[in-house]
Structure formats: structure tokens, C-alpha cells
Amino acid sequence: MRLTREFIGMTTASDRAQFLDLLFAVANADGFVSEEEFVEIQRIGRNFMLSS
Numbered sequence: 736m737r738l739t740r741e742f743i744g745m746t747t748a749s750d751r752a753q754f755l756d757l758l759f760a761v762a763n764a765d766g767f768v769s770e771e772e773f774v775e776i777q778r779i780g781r782n783f784m785l786s787s
Contacts, residue, residue, distance in 0.1 A: 739782050739783070743784060751783040754783075755776060758776050762776060
């Protein structure tokens with residue numbers, strides 16, 4: 736959580752949203768986002784203080 740707090744302090748909400756977009760792009764690299772990948776990216780978004 737410390738790393739997450741530091742990341743939040745160093746970035747804007749827009750930066751964090753772009754990072755989540757990148758995570759979805761990586762998850763979709765094989766043409767499919769699995770349920771596990773989707774749930775984990777949602778969890779990261781919540782930790783980044785972004786709504787899902």
C-alpha cells in the first residue's frame with residue numbers, strides 16, 4: 736500500500752486512468768481479458784482512488 740500511496744501522490748487522476756488503460760491493453764494482448772485480469776485491474780483502480 737505504501738507504493739500505491741506514493742504513486743497517487745505523484746500522479747494525477749488522469750495519469751492513473753491512463754495507467755489502467757495500459758493495464759487493460761496488456762491484459763487484452765492475447766485478444767481476451769480474463770475474469771481474473773478484469774477483477775485485478777478493478778482492484779488496482781479502487782486502490783488508485785478511481786471509480787470502476
